[in-house]
Amino acid sequence: MENSKIARIRSFNRAVTRRVGALEESYLSRGRPLSEARLLFEIGRQGAALGALRQRLGLDSGYLSRMLRSLEAQGLVSVGAQDDDARARYAKLTESGHAELAAYDALADDQAQSLLMPLSPAAQDRLVAAMAEVERLMAAAAVTIVEEDPDSADANQCLDLYVTEVASRFTDGFDTAKGSTASGDEFTRPRGAFLLARLDGNPVGCGAVRLLDARTAEIKRMWVSPQARGMGLAMRMLHRLEEIARDLGAHTVCLDTNRALTEAQSLYERQGYEEVARFNDNPYADRWYSKRL
Amino acid sequence: MENSKIARIRSFNRAVTRRVGALEESYLSRGRPLSEARLLFEIGRQGAALGALRQRLGLDSGYLSRMLRSLEAQGLVSVGAQDDDARARYAKLTESGHAELAAYDALADDQAQSLLMPLSPAAQDRLVAAMAEVERLMAAAAVTIVEEDPDSADANQCLDLYVTEVASRFTDGFDTAKGSTASGDEFTRPRGAFLLARLDGNPVGCGAVRLLDARTAEIKRMWVSPQARGMGLAMRMLHRLEEIARDLGAHTVCLDTNRALTEAQSLYERQGYEEVARFNDNPYADRWYSKRL
């Protein structure tokens, strides 16, 4: 039942909020406002550009500037110019900044330790495994899938990764030229569409659809980054592409695949695709599927 | 490896902090400071005594008073006297207070919903199960075990529950008089000790140890509340009792149990206890165990 799931999530939120609250409270023990401690964390061992800090922490530039002044006054941080752009500046930890960060790290480690210590090793393992599962599935839920220009930088990044992976899995390689890396307006409205999946802004998957004729759409370029696999993302992508195909007027979707891509095949079959005869001359395809919408 | 567990926990904390932050942010959409929203939540459907509110939220009494004035001015809360003590006061939601709380509830439900929606039903179930596991194990880790007066109110509450449960599980009942509900200074230093386990202040288990002679200690009254079972609490309790036995000078601990209490037996055997001959005349015991410390 939906409702009991929601109740569980809310109960989880409550339980976890308390823990997190206690952790943040413990940071205050070093006599510095929380926002400064957070900033110290975010600058980190390798330092960070101010722009990046502002974005990651969602800070007003004036506010950030003032906090950096304060950390500089405490001798924890030094802010210097960046090589490539003399306007931009780069914050680094000083030696005592590193020590201070280490102290905060120790606090966080203690906190984590105190969560583990009372548990038996078996229970510790269960806790850690469950935490990993929660984190993983929360990340999966945070993935957004949006229509995007297939020529954008992020789209190209995904497509490159897709090609690289396919090439490595096909026994006799993959030649971009032969593999119909069609572009232009094939995958843009009104003839098609291109979807990009992002996690925290970073592309983690893509998929495309185009009309072959007024009633038939073809799905292509489905790819999910290895880190994002096993979270049902491919299925979400496929559903969204089918939705778009319907929207474009198609009554049927088809696609081709290669026997080396086993997960893909089982996904298609689970989603109601049926094997059909060869409908194109893609030299890298050896299975063809189709589904009525 | 310990370190990787700590790293996992810290990664989990980071991931979850963000989610929680987003949830709290959403509460601001009702144009009221977060602390007032929290107070509204804490007053809840049945209302709450001001003292309890102060304690649960960790508020200064002046601050609480002011916030209540503000919520009263908004027509959400009414604060009245308490029957038993005219100094103490009790906060209740008004009708529009209930409506406002419902609106906050809806926000939290939406947030939870948005976490579920992108996931397939199977993934939703996995997420919810993992959350339950995390919550459960975090609760287990939050249980504290402390030495306490065996005559305290909380101790008696636990002992009563223990007796009730044992009575219900023994086929021929359990008579307190016969069952040697020994008290007095048997379970206090220097002859013994009594341990109470608490979760969030509420007693969830107990255990006692006493010296039979200078070198032999007996463990008695081990009990864990049903809600707190399966978290390794009994094992922790047993270890603490053995530690105390050692501290009292014992070289051997012994205990008796009943064949109806199967989990107890398997715990003792797992912890290195060996069955020995009857060493007392407890009419409810039919197994006797002993372990060298």
Added chain:
DNA sequence: TCCATTGCCTGACTTTAGTCAGATAACTAG
């Protein structure tokens, strides 16, 4: 009955967090 304690309230205060409007210097496209 007295007096220390408890529970709450009020006023005055501080710190933290964050916003807004310029100012300045460096960069970039034309």
Added chain:
DNA sequence: CTAGTTATCTGACTAAAGTCAGGCAATGGA
């Protein structure tokens, strides 16, 4: 070279969150 843009900084401001000291009435134990 110029005009517009970008990255940061400064000063002035506000709201939220929290602290502290004193006050008053009710309570409870001696």
